[in-house]
Amino acid sequence: MHLTLGRLFVLAVSCLEISVSAAPSKPLRKILFGSCIKQQNPVPIFDVINANEPDLFIFLGDNIYGDTQDMALLKRKYDQLGALPGFQQLRKSAPLLATWDDHDFGVNDGGANYAKREQSQRVFNDFWNEPDNSPRRKREGIYDARMFGPMGKRVQVILLDTRYFRGELRKGERRVGGPYYPNRDKSITMLGDAQWKWLERELRRPAEIRIIASSIQCIPEAAGQETWSNLPHERMRLFDLIGKTKAKGVVIISGDRHWSELSAISKDVPYRIHELTSSSMNQIHGRGTPTENRFRAVKSTYHQPNFGAILIDWNPGAAKVQLEIRDADNEIKIKQRFVIQHDQRE
Numbered sequence: 001m002h003l004t005l006g007r008l009f010v011l012a013v014s015c016l017e018i019s020v021s022a023a024p025s026k027p028l029r030k031i032l033f034g035s036c037i038k039q040q041n042p043v044p045i046f047d048v049i050n051a052n053e054p055d056l057f058i059f060l061g062d063n064i065y066g067d068t069q070d071m072a073l074l075k076r077k078y079d080q081l082g083a084l085p086g087f088q089q090l091r092k093s094a095p096l097l098a099t100w101d102d103h104d105f106g107v108n109d110g111g112a113n114y115a116k117r118e119q120s121q122r123v124f125n126d127f128w129n130e131p132d133n134s135p136r137r138k139r140e141g142i143y144d145a146r147m148f149g150p151m152g153k154r155v156q157v158i159l160l161d162t163r164y165f166r167g168e169l170r171k172g173e174r175r176v177g178g179p180y181y182p183n184r185d186k187s188i189t190m191l192g193d194a195q196w197k198w199l200e201r202e203l204r205r206p207a208e209i210r211i212i213a214s215s216i217q218c219i220p221e222a223a224g225q226e227t228w229s230n231l232p233h234e235r236m237r238l239f240d241l242i243g244k245t246k247a248k249g250v251v252i253i254s255g256d257r258h259w260s261e262l263s264a265i266s267k268d269v270p271y272r273i274h275e276l277t278s279s280s281m282n283q284i285h286g287r288g289t290p291t292e293n294r295f296r297a298v299k300s301t302y303h304q305p306n307f308g309a310i311l312i313d314w315n316p317g318a319a320k321v322q323l324e325i326r327d328a329d330n331e332i333k334i335k336q337r338f339v340i341q342h343d344q345r346e
Helices: 002-022 045-051 071-083 085-093 117-127 193-203 232-244
Strands: 030-034 056-059 096-098 144-148 155-159 209-214 250-254 261-265 273-277 306-315 318-327 332-341
Touching (some): 030 045, 045 085, 045 306, 056 155, 071 085, 096 155, 155 193, 261 332, 273 306, 273 332
Parallel strands (some): 209 250, 250 273
Antiparallel strands (some): 030 306, 144 155, 306 318, 318 332
């Protein structure tokens, strides 16, 4: 009798634990994001971000300017970011997600040839409080994905790693955006085999909205800068994968450029996909002239400190989405609205 009761008690506790862990989180309605922080300088835009009370904040890379093979120095630079009062307040009040770009990876425009990438990954994981059992501590690269919200209001955030596996870029005569040119050598990868396989699995998971966070721009054309368009076969592979997996509701966010813009593509994709680029959070773009981008969906670009916003109005069978770039006074500088239809029966 005691054994039976004991077993019943264990079963009840186990069911309770499963029920609690499986309880759906609240739907996301306000997702903010940004990139490119000079950690040694003030970041007053954190005050504006905190005043907006985001449900989630995504750091898109160049979260510090590390640029070193000295891991002790890299850690000290992360500590400078962590000591900023605005960052500390944000860390306490909202869930944070992060990926890296070249400067917090450790070397300008760096990829798989960076000698300290494994050590840099450990410093990254420590700063962003990745738990001991996190996949990010057990595999090469910091790619990750999280799901938020109940069925019918699910937001999947996919954090790509565009640094750890990326092959050499093709260089040529320097243009306004930089020295890089498209390379059609299909042996050169952006994400690496393991990350591509993982991404396909993630895109097959049911979700109403998917935010793909890429540290570098994906949709804009190659104009000298670092962009997915420098590896056109990899860019096309991403678009093909979205179609192959029937992944609905994709929105791309990116950073890196030290200005903000909205891009969109309708050709070679299963539906119109938007990309909102937000950069920088505390730097002014010196040149002030954006590179050419025939995919620019809104004519204006913005070159002062800024952050991005994804605002979601959930409705039965549809989500009204508004993409925004906001400045240090919380003024909207770029805005786009659209509707994502979805099937609540999934």
